[in-house]
Structure formats: C-alpha cells, structure tokens
Amino acid sequence: MTSETAHTPGRPAGPGWADLPHLMSVMTGDEKHSPAATSTLDALWVLYDRVLKVGPATVDAADRDRFLLSKGHGPMAYYAVLAAKGFFPVELLSSFGSYDSPLGHHPDRLLVPGAEIGSGSLGHGLPLAVGTALGLRAQGLDAPAVWVLVGDAEFDEGSNHEAVAFAGAYGLERLHVVVIDNSSATHGWNGGIAARFAGEGWSAATVDGRDHEELYRAFTAPHPGRPHVVVARVEPKD
Amino acid sequence: MTTQEFTMRDQFALTTAELLDRDPRTALVLADIGAAQFPDAAAAHPDRVVNVGIREQLLIGVTGGLALTGMRPIAHTFASFLIERPFEQVKLDLNHQGVGAVLVSAAGSYDWPAGGRTHMAPGDVALLDTLPDWNVHVPGHPAEADLLLRHAVAAGDSLQYVRLSAQQNREARPIAPGRFLTVREGAGGVVLAVGPMLDAVLEATETLDVTVMYATTVRPFDAAGLRAAVGGRADVVVVEPYLAGTSEREVHRALEQLPHRVLGLGVPVAEHRHYGSMPEHLAAYGLDATGLHARIAAFLW
Numbered sequence: 001m002t003s004e005t006a007h008t009p010g011r012p013a014g015p016g017w018a019d020l021p022h023l024m025s026v027m028t029g030d031e032k033h034s035p036a037a038t039s040t041l042d043a044l045w046v047l048y049d050r051v052l053k054v055g056p057a058t059v060d061a062a063d064r065d066r067f068l069l070s071k072g073h074g075p076m077a078y079y080a081v082l083a084a085k086g087f088f089p090v091e092l093l094s095s096f097g098s099y100d101s102p103l104g105h106h107p108d109r110l111l112v113p114g115a116e117i118g119s120g121s122l123g124h125g126l127p128l129a130v131g132t133a134l135g136l137r138a139q140g141l142d143a144p145a146v147w148v149l150v151g152d153a154e155f156d157e158g159s160n161h162e163a164v165a166f167a168g169a170y171g172l173e174r175l176h177v178v179v180i181d182n183s184s185a186t187h188g189w190n191g192g193i194a195a196r197f198a199g200e201g202w203s204a205a206t207v208d209g210r211d212h213e214e215l216y217r218a219f220t221a222p223h224p225g226r227p228h229v230v231v232a233r234v235e236p237k238d
Numbered sequence: 239m240t241t242q243e244f245t246m247r248d249q250f251a252l253t254t255a256e257l258l259d260r261d262p263r264t265a266l267v268l269a270d271i272g273a274a275q276f277p278d279a280a281a282a283h284p285d286r287v288v289n290v291g292i293r294e295q296l297l298i299g300v301t302g303g304l305a306l307t308g309m310r311p312i313a314h315t316f317a318s319f320l321i322e323r324p325f326e327q328v329k330l331d332l333n334h335q336g337v338g339a340v341l342v343s344a345a346g347s348y349d350w351p352a353g354g355r356t357h358m359a360p361g362d363v364a365l366l367d368t369l370p371d372w373n374v375h376v377p378g379h380p381a382e383a384d385l386l387l388r389h390a391v392a393a394g395d396s397l398q399y400v401r402l403s404a405q406q407n408r409e410a411r412p413i414a415p416g417r418f419l420t421v422r423e424g425a426g427g428v429v430l431a432v433g434p435m436l437d438a439v440l441e442a443t444e445t446l447d448v449t450v451m452y453a454t455t456v457r458p459f460d461a462a463g464l465r466a467a468v469g470g471r472a473d474v475v476v477v478e479p480y481l482a483g484t485s486e487r488e489v490h491r492a493l494e495q496l497p498h499r500v501l502g503l504g505v506p507v508a509e510h511r512h513y514g515s516m517p518e519h520l521a522a523y524g525l526d527a528t529g530l531h532a533r534i535a536a537f538l539w
Contacts, residue, residue: 062308108334109335109336110336116306117306117335118330118334118335121326121330123295124299124327124330124331126299127295127296127298127299127300127302127303127327127331128299128300128302128303128306128331128335129303130296130299130300130303131267131299131300131301131302131303131304131305131306131307131311132303132304132306132307133303134265134285134288134300134303134304135265135303135304135305135306135307135308135309136307137285138265138285138286138304138309139262139307139308139309141307158295159295159296159299159327162290162293162295162296163296163299165291165293166290166291166293166296
C-alpha cells in the first residue's frame, strides 16, 4: 500500500484514509476489522478521494459522477468514506442500524445522503447503472462517469450477466464497474472474472485491491468506445 | 374478432411514437417483444428507444436507471415477462428506489391460448397489489388505451401500469382516468365490468335489473364512485379479465360501512391445460355472456 497525502491543497481538511478504521469501529464496535469487512474500503477511498467528480455540494447536480454501491451487504466502509468526505456528519455513524438512523445494514438511497441507489438484494446495481448511463447519454450528458461496485459472489446473480453482455454490445463508454474479488463465490470464476467482461467487449484490468496507485491507474485508464471493469483482488474471505 | 382488427398494441405503437417525438423526457425500453413496431421511432430517437434483447431483469433495471436520471421511461413486453419474471426488479428497481415508470403489458391473461401457460399472467394485477403506489389501467378499446397511455406518461414520476389486451369492446366509452363510468342503471345490484369484459357483461345482464359500471382504472379503486352507485342494495359483482377476486378486497374496503355482498369473477387460479382460441377459453372460465349471465343472475336474485 502506498502512503496517502494528508489532504488535497485547497480543500478543507477532513478525516483522511488513516481515520477510516476508527470511523468503521464506531459502527462495528471492533477496533480491528477482518479483511472481509474492509474488502471494499481501499477501492471506495480511491474512488471518492481521487476519481469521482461528486461531493456534498453536488449530490443533486445533473452532471455529477454516479457511484452505485450494488454490493449493499457490509456497508460500513461505504458509510465511513461518505462521512469522511462530508456527505453526512461523522456523528451519524454511531446510530448505525438503529430505528431512526438513516444508516441501515443495507443502504437506502432515500435515507443516506450521497447514496445513488438502495441496495442489499444482490444483482440490482449493474442493471440500474446501465439505465443510468443510457439516461445521461440520452440527455446529452456525456461527461459524467457511472460507477458501480459489485462483489465476486454477487456476480453469481444472472442479472449481472444480462447487463454485462448488453453494455458491451452497446459500447456504453461511460459505464465503469469495480469488482471486489475476495474469492467468496461458492463455485469460483474459472479463468477469472475479468475474462467474462472482456469476452463481451469490455476494457478490463485486474489489480491489487489494496494498492491505491494500482487502483487509481486502473480506474483512470482510457477505454474509448467501451465500458470498463476493474477487478480489485483482495484477501480471500475467511 | 378478426386478425385485421386495429388492436390496443397497434394504438400503443402510434401513441408512444408520438410521445417520443414530443417529449424529450420519454424513453421506450423493450426486450425484443414489440421492437418490430418501432422502427421509425428507433431511427428518430436512437438514444431513447432501447431494446435490451431477451433480458427482462435488465429491462426493469434499465427502466429504473433511466428514471434515476430524471427521464420518464416506458417499458413494454408481455405481462408474463414484464411483471412476473422480473418482479423483484419491479419491487426494488422502481418502488424501492423511489422512482416512477410506465409499464405497458400485452397478452396478460388469455390473449394467446395456443401459446399455453408460459404466456399467461392472470396474476399480474394481484402481484402489483402487494406493492404500494401502483396505478393500474385496463383499457377495453384502442381509443381508451390511447387516452390512458397519455395520462399515464404525463402523470409526473408516478408508477403506472397499462394492461393492453387483444380482447376489446365494440365501441370506446367516454372514460376518465381513475373514475368508474355508469353504463346502465338498475335497482338490483351493481356489476362492475373491467376493461375488455364490458361487452360480455352488457350482453349477460340485458334481461337483469342491475346497474352496470365500467372500470378502466382499477388502482386506485374508485370507491366513491362505487358507493354512489350501490344505492340501497350493496350487492356487487366484479368481472375482471385477470385473476378472479383480484379486486374483491377493494370492494370490501369501499363498502366497509355497509352490509354488503361481493362476487368476484375472472380467470380461475387453476392452471387450464388447453390451447385453442380466446372464445374457447372465455367460455371455459365462465367469462362469456352465457356463463356470466348464469352466475350473475344466481348471485343478484
């Protein structure tokens, strides 16, 4: 893992990468987290810190980048990053899962500031992202990127395969997927997940999901005329 | 009916093409079925007419995604593949995301009997009854389909279901979205005919002293209209072109302050393992004029 700069000059200083474990512990009660709990943390941080053109001031802007968390299970890392980036106060994190909290064990877009979709049932984010990319294109909004995060076990759901084949055939260039691969799919993906996307005409990269520079390079790689997937490999789920 | 008859699906193609021309918020999402009806619209609006192929989970997911960007999507295929197959997508990609859409089905119950059970979805309206906020329209004539489609698309970001059928009444009625229409007045109870059931109901009740109401919007249910029509005798028969009894609960709610009786007629829940024609199926379900007369006359004695 590479070290992170304290914060971007010109931006107000907020919680940074080093603060995320503590923010998560407010929700989980654990000071140390299993690899599974943090499987998405590095990819989420690099996206929100360096890639996505969206922030608390632009959550309703038509030309914002969209990030859709499809893998809604275990959203603590997502909430920690959103809080660190100022989408909602960090004080909310301690309410995680309680009756009046906006922060459920699966996110609800009508409750969580900055959440583009409600998720939890697996296999819904990628089809929604395809529709989002089509909708932006139909309105002449060619600049915003649409990102969706799925898990390697979530990829079992057939709805993903409907979306991957269609988006590849359609050449949906503004669509991006990050697959967090912690080898948790029951029957595995013989030959790798990236091959499923590449076979449908996607631009595909497989990187170390804990290496922020590798993630950043893969996230920002050009992919003219094609959708892009980054498979971020992390430690196997224990 | 003949195969040359102008159908609700023909009307859907004309109306939708015009709406796509007029309103840049509209988009049409297809899953192969119906795509051949829209060659000009697809050429004129390549970014707003999307055929995802035979992928019905994606059909609804894309519809939800389009709505998330502020568009007014219209999704269309057979009811079996629009409501039943991707039902969780309807629940989560539309309702749960808090977005609206217009779902337009064809071949809901018995439109293609030779196609058998795989192409029948008489439970579609009952399924939507398990979700909040759905408006359900069941036109009985192409002109009514035109009016209800325009209403549904123009209705903000609401959730609208328009159920088109190959069965249709001989003439269009002066309907208003959301309201029941009194077609005939009598003193011996009310028969509520839904969409394409009207002609058979009128024929079946010709010799009976009953009020006949016509429903082309069934959700929300025009409870006030029904209450106003029952008068002193709250005996109601509902005749629906989908699962029998689907609207019985709505009638009970409408009449909860009155002693009342309800008979729900429609497509039986039992699987009917026969092919053949629509008239044969309607007769087998007791939904032709003869079958309806016998059951209505026995109930409204």
